[in-house]
Amino acid sequence: MSRLRERVRDVRTVMWKERKGLLWSQGSRWRIVLPLLSPLFISIYIPWQAGIDWLEGYPSILICVAIPLLFVGISIPESFAGERERHTLSTLLASRLPDNAILLGKLLSCVGFALMLLLPGLLIGAAVVNGVAWQGSVLFYRPIVLLVDLGLALLVGLLMGSVGILISLRSATVQGATQALMGVFLVPPMVFGMVLMLFRDKVIPFLQGFGFAATLGTVFGVLVVGNVILLLLAFNRFRRSKLLAN
Amino acid sequence: MTASEFAIVTQQLTRDFASVRALDRLSIEVPVGSIYGFLGPNGAGKTTTLLLLLGLLRRSGGEARVLGFDPETEGTDIRTRSGALLDDTGLYDQLSAEDNLEFYARVWHLPLDHRRQRIHELLDQMGLWSRRRERIVKWSRGMRQKLAVARAMLHRPSLLFLDEPTAGLDVVASNTLRGHLAALVDAERITVFLTTHNMAEAEQLCHRVAVIRDGELLAVGSPVELREVSSHTVIRGHEWSTEAVQDVANLSGVLAASLDQSTDRLILELDPSADVSAVVRHLVLAGVAVEEVTRKTESLEEVFLNLVGEES
Numbered sequence: 001m002s003r004l005r006e007r008v009r010d011v012r013t014v015m016w017k018e019r020k021g022l023l024w025s026q027g028s029r030w031r032i033v034l035p036l037l038s039p040l041f042i043s044i045y046i047p048w049q050a051g052i053d054w055l056e057g058y059p060s061i062l063i064c065v066a067i068p069l070l071f072v073g074i075s076i077p078e079s080f081a082g083e084r085e086r087h088t089l090s091t092l093l094a095s096r097l098p099d100n101a102i103l104l105g106k107l108l109s110c111v112g113f114a115l116m117l118l119l120p121g122l123l124i125g126a127a128v129v130n131g132v133a134w135q136g137s138v139l140f141y142r143p144i145v146l147l148v149d150l151g152l153a154l155l156v157g158l159l160m161g162s163v164g165i166l167i168s169l170r171s172a173t174v175q176g177a178t179q180a181l182m183g184v185f186l187v188p189p190m191v192f193g194m195v196l197m198l199f200r201d202k203v204i205p206f207l208q209g210f211g212f213a214a215t216l217g218t219v220f221g222v223l224v225v226g227n228v229i230l231l232l233l234a235f236n237r238f239r240r241s242k243l244l245a246n
Numbered sequence: 247m248t249a250s251e252f253a254i255v256t257q258q259l260t261r262d263f264a265s266v267r268a269l270d271r272l273s274i275e276v277p278v279g280s281i282y283g284f285l286g287p288n289g290a291g292k293t294t295t296l297l298l299l300l301g302l303l304r305r306s307g308g309e310a311r312v313l314g315f316d317p318e319t320e321g322t323d324i325r326t327r328s329g330a331l332l333d334d335t336g337l338y339d340q341l342s343a344e345d346n347l348e349f350y351a352r353v354w355h356l357p358l359d360h361r362r363q364r365i366h367e368l369l370d371q372m373g374l375w376s377r378r379r380e381r382i383v384k385w386s387r388g389m390r391q392k393l394a395v396a397r398a399m400l401h402r403p404s405l406l407f408l409d410e411p412t413a414g415l416d417v418v419a420s421n422t423l424r425g426h427l428a429a430l431v432d433a434e435r436i437t438v439f440l441t442t443h444n445m446a447e448a449e450q451l452c453h454r455v456a457v458i459r460d461g462e463l464l465a466v467g468s469p470v471e472l473r474e475v476s477s478h479t480v481i482r483g484h485e486w487s488t489e490a491v492q493d494v495a496n497l498s499g500v501l502a503a504s505l506d507q508s509t510d511r512l513i514l515e516l517d518p519s520a521d522v523s524a525v526v527r528h529l530v531l532a533g534v535a536v537e538e539v540t541r542k543t544e545s546l547e548e549v550f551l552n553l554v555g556e557e558s
Contacts, residue, residue, distance in 0.1 A: 006355075009355065010353075013349070013352040013353055016349070017338070017349045020338075020340075020341055021338060021340055086338075086339065087333075087334035087335075087336065088334075088336045088337070090297075090332045090334070091330065091331075091332055091334075091335075091336025091337075092336070093302055094300050094302060094325060094330040094332060094407075095325060095350065095353050095354075096322065096325045096326040096353060096354060097353055098322065240301070240302050240321070241302060241304045244297060244303060
């Protein structure tokens with residue numbers, strides 16, 4: 001078996017365990033499903049209001065950011081802090097699984113689940129638009145809109161996941177990891193929003209002059225670079241000898 | 247260091263945590279195919295040693311070879327060939343017993359047919375087959391320990407690390423688990439490195455034991471050898487004289503002789519080759535009225551307490 005195939009198999013093994021744990025953990029289903037009710041509500045209410053623009057414009061970006069942020073934000077703190085809290089980490093690390101397979105398996109499980117939850121949201125949105133603004137034939141998202149939506153969801157999920165793993169690696173408890181992650185993802189946008197409010201006279205005309213496509217391209221670029229940096233950092237920080245030495 | 251006859255060899259292995267020395271120049275050799283007991287009180291450095299040997303901690307000094315590999319640079323090779331039951335069972339509560347084993351069978355790339363067969367075989371041997379589909383969250387500690395032992399042996403490792411496998415179990419559960427463990431080790435012919443502070447367990451299972459305290463190695467040998475070293479001969483009599491005791495102390499094979507005048511007993515530490523009858527004859531000729539000669543062999547627990555007590 002080639003080394004790559006072996007690694008892929010290891011990643012899939014970790015994902016198998018994560019999936020089992022997530023689906024069958026007592027109480028975890030409701031803990032995850034309840035916060036997702038609001039994005040699901042959004043995927044009904046906003047398409048209702050937006051009509052065809054939901055499928056042809058970009059309002060659907062809203063749920064493509066909200067669902068990965070919420071789902072990954074809720075599930076990723078469990079990744080290592082949960083293993084540590086439940087005393088399963090040392091046994092997992094004493095196995096033959098390579099470091100990168102453990103890390104990738106956990107990250108991809110969370111992001112993969114987020115994308116799987118997003119798809120029904122997008123389908124519900126499309127169904128609502130067709131219901132309220134029937135045009136004689138079934139309408140669906142423009143390919144470019146769908147591509148932007150899914151690409152953005154993937155990048156946002158990976159970003160949240162990478163930050164979450166970095167925090168979870170160092171946290172003793174899931175609660176501690178969750179609080180730290182919420183801090184990281186709530187405080188910077190709040191500060192950014194306040195700065196934007198203070199300098200709105202200068203910033204808003206600048207952004208308007210920049211154009212939607214260029215803004216979107218910049219956002220994608222920043223997310224890609226951010227993801228690469230954070231993933232490299234997470235791989236670098238994942239050291240068996242350090243995880244158990246604390 | 248040779249790896250062929252020893253599964254584990256350490257030389258001057260040391261580990262410091264900040265200013266605390268958890269392991270102090272440990273040198274041991276664990277023969278292939280043996281059950282090696284690593285005994286010590288809580289905080290002696292047993293778990294640290296185990297984590298160092300598995301390549302899960304970095305050493306501060308010394309050398310180690312496990313199955314011929316260096317834990318520091320070839321930890322993956324060691325972990326691929328070994329199984330471990332660490333300080334906790336490491337089982338996933340939300341999964342069933344079968345899924346817990348299924349996960350680790352996948353981790354070790356067991357082929358599907360073999361995986362099913364092996365899980366069945368181990369659960370059957372541990373008496374857990376009928377409860378395989380239950381989530382283990384409500385299982386007793388004894389059942390979980392048995393499942394964890396099964397998990398550690400799933401991929402037929404050549405080396406098994408067990409960190410206090412019967413800790414927290416009642417007498418019956420401990421004995422049952424020891425029985426299962428001994429049977430499995432015997433059937434699969436593997437090397438076991440077992441940490442424990444349960445002397446009965448060490449005496450029942452281990453071919454060799456090492457006693458450690460505060461990171462320092464105090465004694466190594468088979469349980470019989472350790473008990474033999476600590477055994478002594480007691481001679482009860484009267485009409486003792488200082489000269490007679492002094493003469494006996496100088497006899498060949500007598501390592502130490504001390505007279506307890508309050509009980510009229512002479513306590514002798516003898517070399518295994520020493521001739522007790524010659525000692526008695528010598529005492530009789532020196533005018534001592536010898537009434538009784540007994541050989542007292544201490545249990546491993548007494549040996550352990552003496553060793554640990556002396557050091558503390």
